Amino acid sequence: MQKEKILSLLSEKCMQSFGCDLDEATKQQTYRAVCLVVRDLLVQTRNDFCSRYEKQQAKQVYYMSMEFLVGTSLHNNLYNLGLEDSFRAALADLNVDLDDLYEIEPDAGLGNGGLGRLASCYMDAMSSLHIPATGFSLRYEFGIFKQKIIDGWQMEFPDNWLDMGDVWLIPRKEDAVEVKFGGQVHEWMQDGKLKIEQYDYTPVLAVPYDMFISGYDSGAVNKLVLWSAKSPSNMDMNAFSRGDYVKAIEQNAMAEAISKVLYPADDHVEGKILRLKQQYLFVSASLQSIVKNHLKHFDSLDSLPQKAAIHINDTHPALCVPELLRILLDDYGYDWDRAWDICQNTLAYTNHTVMSEALERWPEYLFREQLPRIYQLVAEINRRLVNQLNTVYPGDLAKIEYMAVIANNEVRMANLCLACCHKVNGVSKLHSDILKDSIFHDYYHIAPDKFTNVTNGIAYRRWLCQSNPKLTEKLREWIGDGFLHDANALEKLMKYYDKANVLQDLQKIKRYNKEVLCNYIARSNGINVDPNSIFDVQIKRLHEYKRQLLNVLHIMHLYCVIKENPNLDIPPRTFIFAAKASAGYFMAKQVIRLIDAVSKLVNSDPAVREKVKVVFLEDYKVSLAEIIIPAADISEQISIAGKEASGTGNMKLMINGAVTLGTLDGANVEIHEQVGDDNIFLFGLTAPEVEELWKKGYNPVEYYNGNLELRRVIDMLTSGVLGSRFDEIAKSLLTNSYGAADAYMTLADFDSYVRKQEEVGRTYLDKRKFFNMSLVNIAKAGLFSADRAVTEYADDIWQVKGIK
Ligand code: AZC
16 A cells, blocks of 8 residues: 555544544554554455355354453554555654554453463464454453552552553444343243243343454454443433432443453452353353344354354353353244254364363352353253263262262353363363363263364464564575465475574574563663573463472572572573462462562672573563563473463464473473474473372472472572562472462472573573574474464364355
């Protein structure tokens, strides 16, 4: 597009929206005008795309997820449309730097971490692959909280993203649907048919907002539909006229509370009524709209499984099972068997974690009270399931109870999905095997064909091409443009494996990206970091199983070693952390406090700080990850084996040339398969060894007593040298007052980790060797593209195809 054309579109937008000339617009107004112009372009492409797939009566994907961690959109959209350079040039005429506009955009943080970001990567990939898809979620008024560290303690602040982020959302008030909560169910016979009605319920309106999702160099634009809760009547006028003003607005506020805020917990659930309401609101509204859309194009719901693949992203949208059943039975008069058959063939489910605290279960009474009709259906699903299980596992009451949807006065959402969906998948080979062999083994036994694996993938055009332009430019020079469409083409880089000038260029690019990050760190933390040091990065949610603690204990060990031997010859290191802890997760907050204390100790000690620096970056989010990842040398993926379902940060870091230091957990196993023993730093127990050790009886105190280095750092936790004491952490490692002692085997893996870290240091001294490794990681990262993952879902689970 010509820049004159862009300028004229911008002027028009500016005048329409703000009543001012473009050259008088504030930066915020210019930003909005740019977004609105881009949005118009997306609308045009979308209309075209819709008419094509409607004409072909193509099957669509409906991706149901409580979370989409979108991040920012302007850069991604301009990049995908191939318009970044022309917009940059047009704005330069106005003395506006496009990068400054990028910085204005708040992240749409409608997710916690891996699961939500994966959903966004898959939306991007589906658009790039021309697969017709709609994502459904909630339009949270407040996304994931903003994090500040005050005196070492994490504080949470509201994330008012809609202030500027609303520019991407198009409200469709006319398409609002009603969702019913509470009340009673009335059943009666009419003309020989059972009729069912819910009455005395509380209605809540779900209003859809559309956000368009572009694909790379693609004629496809999909959309994310975000539901916002509203009270159907603005005020209860009866209460109002009685003078009860507060009561009058209460109903309003209660309804609107449903989409107010994202629950900030990752791999952990809170059994709160509000959360159940959130789930039902978005599930019911989405299914009503899917069914309505289907009936616009086809005459009955018989063909739903042929035209719609509805995907349940973790159990949060598991209510899809009874809600779709309800619609078919109560609203469209299907009989049970036929309705169940449609549900089975339409729905599929992905599991994202084996952590037991993340398995969703609802108290039966609460579920029944809030969703009386849905409860009846779940009870009937359970009755039929238990009958069937009695024939498969006769008399095995314990097994049947384990597999039941309702047991012990709880409704279990994973079992609901397992009982119904035609496919169930884990997110890495190891994780899918664990599902089959252990947590879902009994279901696997009765329906082995249901189970499959789709290893996660990332939208690498965001994580490599957009966030690491220097590397992308060089890659194009070396291996051509093929990788922009097909990530497997990155493998061509292997021919430069030992080419000195390529390795030097890789080193220069890394160095440049590190300088960019150094500037950020200087601004945000006031710490001067040496860009020649190894950037050793652990960025992810803070969780005990991810073992940020193991990383800190190693830093404390290094501190002791350097204090003992100030002339120690090791390459300087900068340890970089970024992590949010769930607001109520005490231990996770203690670990942040520890990182903060260790960073103060290390960074202020003249004998140590030339060799080691520790930086904790506040408020980890997509846009911050985009700055850190291109600058990383070492990617810390150090969870206890068997607990990290896949990880996706590991893939983002790898494709940017960081070398993984990790356990054989999640997708690290497949990263290892790709790069081979020589291009990864592996340590620690394997998943079977962890199991074995638990069986044998794990006693962390033996490790503490048997390893002086370990003992020294554990003792530091309680000695006060860190400025304050970390008794709870020490206790959690050595005694079982907080559940099992050292439940994540940090002590068992400590020695192996420390030795591997020494090897990392030695290897880095040989720059050529290190950048050989880095090159191989980039070259072999193609497998982890979301295009590959989505293609597997499309072929094996959804049976959908891209549109020509
Ligand atoms: C995460 C997993 O912990 C992570 O390993 C995986 O890469 C990611 O999903 C995407 O599959 N799981 C969650 O975030 N789970 C929940 C329930 O929040």
